[in-house]
Amino acid sequence: MRKLAALLILAPVAVVAQSIQIISPQQCVWHAGDNAAWSAPAFDDSAWQPYTAWNPRSPNPRLWIRCRVDLSSLSQTAQPSLQITLYAAYEAYLDGREIGSAGNLESGRFTMDTLQDWPISGDLPPPSVIAVRITRRIVSMVPTGPVPPLRIDAGDVSSLHDRRSSMILAQVRPLLVSAICFGIIGVLGVVLMLLWLSERSRGELLLLAISCLFLPFIYTDYLAAASMFPYSVAVYLPLWVIPAVIVNLARALFFFALARRRVPPVFWILIILSSGLYLPYLIEGFLPAAQALWLDRLRSQHLEAIADTAKVLEHLAPFAAFLPWKAVPRRMRPLAILSMAWGAAMMIFFTVRLTSTRILGIPNLQAHWFGRAADIEALTVLAVVVSLLVLLFREQQQTGRERAILAGEMQAAQQVQRMLAPAALDLIPGIHMQVAFRPIREVGGDFYAGAMLPGNRQRILIGDVSGKGAAAAMTAAVLVGAARRREKESPAALLDHLNLVLGDMNLGGFATCLCADLSGDGSLTLANAGHLAPYRNGEEIPVDNGLPLGIAPDVTYPESTVHLAPGDQLTFLSDGVVEAQSASGELFGFDRTRAISTHSAEQIAAAAQAFGQEDDITVLTLAFAPAEVLHA
Numbered sequence: 001m002r003k004l005a006a007l008l009i010l011a012p013v014a015v016v017a018q019s020i021q022i023i024s025p026q027q028c029v030w031h032a033g034d035n036a037a038w039s040a041p042a043f044d045d046s047a048w049q050p051y052t053a054w055n056p057r058s059p060n061p062r063l064w065i066r067c068r069v070d071l072s073s074l075s076q077t078a079q080p081s082l083q084i085t086l087y088a089a090y091e092a093y094l095d096g097r098e099i100g101s102a103g104n105l106e107s108g109r110f111t112m113d114t115l116q117d118w119p120i121s122g123d124l125p126p127p128s129v130i131a132v133r134i135t136r137r138i139v140s141m142v143p144t145g146p147v148p149p150l151r152i153d154a155g156d157v158s159s160l161h162d163r164r165s166s167m168i169l170a171q172v173r174p175l176l177v178s179a180i181c182f183g184i185i186g187v188l189g190v191v192l193m194l195l196w197l198s199e200r201s202r203g204e205l206l207l208l209a210i211s212c213l214f215l216p217f218i219y220t221d222y223l224a225a226a227s228m229f230p231y232s233v234a235v236y237l238p239l240w241v242i243p244a245v246i247v248n249l250a251r252a253l254f255f256f257a258l259a260r261r262r263v264p265p266v267f268w269i270l271i272i273l274s275s276g277l278y279l280p281y282l283i284e285g286f287l288p289a290a291q292a293l294w295l296d297r298l299r300s301q302h303l304e305a306i307a308d309t310a311k312v313l314e315h316l317a318p319f320a321a322f323l324p325w326k327a328v329p330r331r332m333r334p335l336a337i338l339s340m341a342w343g344a345a346m347m348i349f350f351t352v353r354l355t356s357t358r359i360l361g362i363p364n365l366q367a368h369w370f371g372r373a374a375d376i377e378a379l380t381v382l383a384v385v386v387s388l389l390v391l392l393f394r395e396q397q398q399t400g401r402e403r404a405i406l407a408g409e410m411q412a413a414q415q416v417q418r419m420l421a422p423a424a425l426d427l428i429p430g431i432h433m434q435v436a437f438r439p440i441r442e443v444g445g446d447f448y449a450g451a452m453l454p455g456n457r458q459r460i461l462i463g464d465v466s467g468k469g470a471a472a473a474m475t476a477a478v479l480v481g482a483a484r485r486r487e488k489e490s491p492a493a494l495l496d497h498l499n500l501v502l503g504d505m506n507l508g509g510f511a512t513c514l515c516a517d518l519s520g521d522g523s524l525t526l527a528n529a530g531h532l533a534p535y536r537n538g539e540e541i542p543v544d545n546g547l548p549l550g551i552a553p554d555v556t557y558p559e560s561t562v563h564l565a566p567g568d569q570l571t572f573l574s575d576g577v578v579e580a581q582s583a584s585g586e587l588f589g590f591d592r593t594r595a596i597s598t599h600s601a602e603q604i605a606a607a608a609q610a611f612g613q614e615d616d617i618t619v620l621t622l623a624f625a626p627a628e629v630l631h632a
Contacts, residue, residue, distance in 0.1 A: 028067035032060035108137035108289030113230035171226035181378035186216035234285035259321035277307035345380035425450030436605035444616035445472025463513035491515035491527035502550035535597035576617035
């Protein structure tokens with residue numbers, strides 16, 4: 001059954017082959033140079049060399065080929081034609097008459113529609129002379145390797161059209177598996193790009209998306225050329241070179257981004273070599289024919305081998321990125337294995353391609369295995385990308401769940417923050433207070449509180465826990481809670497209590513804290529545990545200082561007493577103000593702080609933040625007016 005199907009498929013091809021006269025290379029001779037007289041049928045070409053001895057890597061951009069043939073059998077055909085297949089610009093002559101031309105003879109540029117039919121006269125007495133005037137600019141094409149030699153066929157135009165269709169099918173069929181795989185990969189690239197847009201911090205998603213999105217362009221270009229789409233070779237080369245460079249760069253960087261590691265210098269060298277050696281393809285399109293041919297010979301004979309060697313070594317990237325294996329987290333190991341499989345497939349592909357350069361007598365595996373190697377590469381890459389997408393999507397879902405949990409925790413932390421930085425404080429009559437609180441993160445370690453004490457007294461508590469973020473905020477919340485319902489204790493006794501509380505927590509950190517009790521007659525009692533002293537009317541109040549809370553258990557905190565006059569202004573602040581730092585590294589400092597200490601709390605906080613916030617900023621300003629002044 002299979003044999004019968006094969007016969008049915010091949011039968012039309014066999015019929016076409018029987019009705020076409022193939023011009024054998026043994027019937028042709030060639031000569032380098034250019035002379036219009038060489039088209040004449042009577043020209044003596046006996047000194048020319050046999051075409052079978054012509055080397056496609058010849059440095060001569062211009063040459064003529066002459067073939068002596070018997071075309072008398074075509075006289076019986078309805079529409080006799082010559083069909084010429086040639087990867088170059090040319091003019092074709094039959095018995096001295098020009099029958100057609102393709103491309104630009106001056107520049108050597110031609111279109112990828114390399115198979116052309118040229119009608120000829122029905123009166124064809126033997127022998128006929130076919131002369132082809134050629135300007136060459138390339139010696140090799142990708143992905144097929146060296147350009148095919150000149151081929152001339154003769155026959156009826158319908159048979160030649162059928163042969164053209166068969167040729168296109170023969171050229172397209174080996175590319176279909178890879179083209180379909182890379183087309184699917186391109187669609188997956190769109191999905192990956194959407195994933196990255198929803199999670200822009202994940203650079204590995206962007207790099208993988210770019211690699212996947214540009215892969216289909218390479219094989220689209222290959223298919224267009226194999227289908228003999230009539231676009232210039234100067235367009236064909238950049239259309240695969242540019243995507244190939246982008247894919248090469250993005251793929252190598254993806255492996256290291258996925259492993260959260262920097263690209264080692266040696267791999268940067270390999271990336272630059274493998275990508276930079278594509279440059280001749282782009283330059284060739286702008287050069288005259290002779291220079292383009294020279295550069296193409298240099299590329300195909302030497303530079304391509306260097307580039308393919310660099311690509312083989314470059315695809316050790318996933319192995320280097322994920323070594324040592326013991327250091328790879330279990331969660332990342334499936335991704336690491338897939339990356340290594342991708343790297344191994346690419347190494348095999350470029351190793352096969354490297355053998356076409358005939359280095360050190362290695363057999364040319366590309367001639368026999370390139371198609372299979374390309375299909376294996378495409379199928380492997382498709383399987384790897386699909387698997388990577390599934391794993392990355394799962395990881396993103398896991399990250400989303402963790403972020404949802406974190407968001408809930410942050411809401412709880414913000415509730416804690418509201419306790420640390422209440423919008424309104426309990427104040428006795430005669431006191432006007434402003435508060436500015438600017439945490440450097442969502443939550444901070446600064447805290448403050450205000451409470452009315454028996455005997456018409458006002459308590460003010462301000463502090464700063466070492467560290468930043470949620471951990472510092474939680475510690476601050478404990479201290480604020482511990483300070484409540486201690487109205488009968490003096491400022492020094494309260495700091496003694498908070499010092500023991502923080503020491504019992506065994507967190508290893510410390511906190512500065514200042515407690516001030518203000519009576520209605522203007523008497524201000526202060527106890528300080530390493531905090532910044534407050535300012536009165538722009539001058540720092542001398543306060544006896546003690547160790548910060550949590551440093552040592554047996555600490556006593558001395559008290560200082562100051563008497564306020566009506567209209568005095570007090571300013572309490574955290575060290576986030578004086579430690580604000582500019583881009584040049586200059587601190588806001590005590591002088592600037594003192595100079596603006598009579599401003600409002602918001603103005604002081606805004607000035608420090610604009611200078612360069614480095615820590616939580618808290619500012620409390622208090623204006624004192626005794627009760628008798630208020631009722632006067």
